[in-house]
Amino acid sequence: MRRTTWPAAATEFLALRLPPGADLRRALEDAFSDTGATAGFVAAAVGSLASAALRLADRDVAHTVPGPLEIVALSGTLSPDGPHLHLIVADADGRTTGGHLLPGCPVRTTAEIVLALTSAARFARPTDPATGYAELDFPA
DSSP, X not given: OOOOOOOGGGEEEEEEEEOTTOBHHHHHHHHHHHHTOSEEEEEEEEEXXXXXXXXXXXXXXXXXXXXXXXEEEEEEEEOTTOOXXXXXXXXXXXXXXXXXXXXOOBEEEEEEEEEEEESSSOOBOOBOTTTSSBOOBOOO
16 A cells, blocks of 8 residues: 655645536546646535436446436546546436446536645556556655
């Protein structure tokens, strides 16, 4: 296990309110990129989606969840190399589906997101030879 720390005072928070039609993943990527931060994570998220595109566990293709949907949980890390984000949504009957957040998740009414950002650490996503995926790394 590797670890890194940074002082809480080095963390800034960015609040976002995404309008109807905004693509959730692309909006998060763009907002993070615009800040110039070198590391970040999702601190809070609520809202609704018209539909969701997710990559489910051990699958290589997108799974589309028809809406309307409520965002139940959104978590993950943000780096200059790209994000790693997981989303759980609930349909009108309360059934939940979760997976890796892909582009193609249009906001239905609103999405209220708070990102925690810092440049006191640097997150990177090199390919891990053990998994074959771009995994979180934080060079010293």
